[in-house]
Amino acid sequence: MPAKKILYFFPENPLENNSGNKTRVLQLLHYFKESGIKVDFVSLLQGLSQWEEGDIEEFKESGLIENIYFVQKKPSKKNRIKYFLNFKIPNYFYKRKLDRNSSLTVDMSWYKKKKFEEILRGSHYDHIIISYLYWADLIENTKLFQGTKTIVDIHDFLTLHHLKDKKFKLGATFEDEINKLNQFDEVWTVSSDEQFIFSQFCKSIIRLIPPFFTKPSKGKPWTEKTYDLVYVASNNSHNQLSIDWFFKKVYPLLPPDHSICIIGRISDYIGNYPNVHKITYTENLQEHYESSKIALCPMLSGTGVKIKVVEALSHGLPVVCNSRGMDGLPNKINNGCLVSDDPEEFAQHIIYLINHQHAYDQQSRMGEELFNSHFESQKVRSILNKVFMGE
Numbered sequence: 001m002p003a004k005k006i007l008y009f010f011p012e013n014p015l016e017n018n019s020g021n022k023t024r025v026l027q028l029l030h031y032f033k034e035s036g037i038k039v040d041f042v043s044l045l046q047g048l049s050q051w052e053e054g055d056i057e058e059f060k061e062s063g064l065i066e067n068i069y070f071v072q073k074k075p076s077k078k079n080r081i082k083y084f085l086n087f088k089i090p091n092y093f094y095k096r097k098l099d100r101n102s103s104l105t106v107d108m109s110w111y112k113k114k115k116f117e118e119i120l121r122g123s124h125y126d127h128i129i130i131s132y133l134y135w136a137d138l139i140e141n142t143k144l145f146q147g148t149k150t151i152v153d154i155h156d157f158l159t160l161h162h163l164k165d166k167k168f169k170l171g172a173t174f175e176d177e178i179n180k181l182n183q184f185d186e187v188w189t190v191s192s193d194e195q196f197i198f199s200q201f202c203k204s205i206i207r208l209i210p211p212f213f214t215k216p217s218k219g220k221p222w223t224e225k226t227y228d229l230v231y232v233a234s235n236n237s238h239n240q241l242s243i244d245w246f247f248k249k250v251y252p253l254l255p256p257d258h259s260i261c262i263i264g265r266i267s268d269y270i271g272n273y274p275n276v277h278k279i280t281y282t283e284n285l286q287e288h289y290e291s292s293k294i295a296l297c298p299m300l301s302g303t304g305v306k307i308k309v310v311e312a313l314s315h316g317l318p319v320v321c322n323s324r325g326m327d328g329l330p331n332k333i334n335n336g337c338l339v340s341d342d343p344e345e346f347a348q349h350i351i352y353l354i355n356h357q358h359a360y361d362q363q364s365r366m367g368e369e370l371f372n373s374h375f376e377s378q379k380v381r382s383i384l385n386k387v388f389m390g391e
Contacts, residue, residue, distance in 0.1 A: 004388060005066075006032060007119065009042040009138060010131040013051050015059060019234040020307030021155050024190070024211055025131065028153075029064040031384055041065040042119060044112075045072055071115040073107065087111055098137070103173040104158050104180065106134035113138060120144040127151060127388070133158055136180040151387075152181065153188040153209070157197070157303040178202060186387070191305045191328030207387070210328075211307050212380035213314050215372065219290035227261040227277070228354060230292035232285065232311070235265035238302040242322070243270055246298040249343035254350060260296075263288055289315040293360075294353055297321035297337075298346070304328055309337070313371045318363035320349045330374050336367020 014025040032039050041059070045051060051070070059068055074091075077083045087110070094110035116138045120128075129151045130138060139150050159174045178201050181187050186205040189195045199206040219225070231246075233239040243266055251273065260276045263285065267278035282288060289295075295312030297319055305328025312319050319325065319337045326332050326339055338349040353360045373379070 003036050003038050004126045005038045005040070005123070006127045006129060007040050007042065007123075007125040008065075008129045008131075009116070009135060011044045011135065013043065013055055015055050016050060019236075020211065020304075021131070023307060024153075024155070026064075027212055028129075028384075031381060032388075033064050035385075035388065037388060039065045040067045040069065040119070040123070040125070042069045042071060042116065045070045069119050071112045071119075073109045074111050102180075103169065103176040104134060104162070106132075108135070108137055113140070117141055117144055124148070129153060130184075131155065133177065133180050136183050139183060149186065150184045151186045151188060152184045154181075154194070155190060155304060157191075157194050160303045191303070192330045193328055194304070207383070209383060210305060210375055210380060211310050212375055212377045213311065213371075214377045216286055216289075216315055219292075219315055219317075222293065222357075224291075225293050226259070226291040227288075227293065228258045229260045229294050229296050229350065230263065230288055230312075230317070231260065231266075231296040231298075232263045232288075232308045233266040235269050238299070239266050240269055242298040242300050245300055245343075246296070247271075247273065250298070250347050250350075253344060253347035258350070258354070261288055261292060285311070286315070289317060292317060294350060295319045296350075297325035299324035299327075302327070310371065310375050313337075313367035314375065316364045316368050318353055318360060318367060320346060320353070322346070329370070331370065334366050335370045336363050336365075338363065 008029075010025050012022065014022045014029070016022055029039060043051065056068060059065060075083060075087050091110040094113070098105060098108060121144060125145070125148050127149045128139060128145060130136065131153045133152055133154050136152065139145065159170070159177050162168050162173055181198060181202050182204050184204050186207055187198060187202065188207055188209040189198065190210055192208055195206050195208045231243070233243070247270065256274060258275060261279065262270065262276060263279045263282060265280060267280045270278070279288070289312065295308065295317045297306055297309050299306060299322050302324060306325055309319050309321065309325055309329070313336045321337055321339055322341050323339060326337060329335055329337075338353070340346045340349060353363065
């Protein structure tokens with residue numbers, strides 16, 4: 001029996017691996033490779049994708065993919081007449097249709113859609129996976145994938161992302177999101193909360209595929225840990241808002257000898273503080289988790305499950321977070337997290353865990369139990385096997 005074949009669209013470069021969405025793509029690609037499933041990968045060359053020539057070669061040589069394709073926003077302008085007739089005119093009417101019919105728009109173009117459809121015509125795929133619902137229009141022409149199962153990996157609840165838009169209309173936006181979801185045979189969510197919401201409204205299969213990790217080895221003994229607190233984050237607007245809140249309202253309430261390690265691009269955003277060590281990039285995140293006592297997740301906005309929370313729990317680190325840090329977790333109590341939206345109580349949770357070993361050990365144990373039950377690699381792979389292997 002020939003190996004199954006997947007066409008996987010993800011608009012960015014997953015090799016950067018500097019955010020939870022890219023970590024997820026790499027997790028899935030490794031699963032496909034280990035399962036003998038062949039993958040053709042499609043991405044973008046402009047915007048946030050950040051593809052360098054060396055990245056493309058590295059990706060090809062990784063063994064994670066068979067082929068890599070890129071779709072561009074527009075063709076060359078060398079022949080102005082062809083450019084006008086074969087792009088500007090059809091794209092004008094295409095964009096008008098999008099603006100008229102969709103509240104959830106992305107930087108789509110008629111040319112991107114055309115190039116994606118050319119890839120579809122070139123080969124038969126058992127599954128097409130589209131990352132982010134914004135790109136649902138790529139599979140609008142259903143005649144091109146008869147017998148192919150379509151899957152959208154949504155990552156986030158988009159309606160919530162647009163709440164603060166100037167012309168936001170809840171009903172129209174949510175209806176558009178549901179209509180886009182229903183274009184697919186199957187919808188993947190990372191969050192049990194989102195699975196519950198969408199399963200009430202969608203005819204598509206709504207499947208929970210949470211982030212998954214291999215259980216790491218035990219960290220260093222308490223006395224050998226370098227940092228009291230660790231915070232891992234990319235430099236997006238949600239994390240900027242959250243870390244501002246932490247340093248303005250919580251940090252001044254902590255004992256001055258508490259050491260904090262900040263890891264990720266968020267380090268470029270924050271200023272210099274006593275006992276705060278900033279690391280913009282590390283190839284060995286596990287080492288820093290093993291060297292820390294408590295993980296922080298100040299989170300005031302955003303959707304989906306927080307990868308940083310799952311990673312911390314896998315290492316046996318208790319997490320101190322806001323209510324939003326709990327989003328997507330399958331249970332909200334006795335899960336290794338101490339939660340508060342009040343700065344004073346947030347700080348007290350940290351101080352309490354540092355000073356009470358019994359409470360620390362209890363939270364650590366509950367966090368590991370949650371991880372083992374829902375996020376451990378083999379647990380999630382068994383779900384994926386049902387999708388791709390029929391097990």
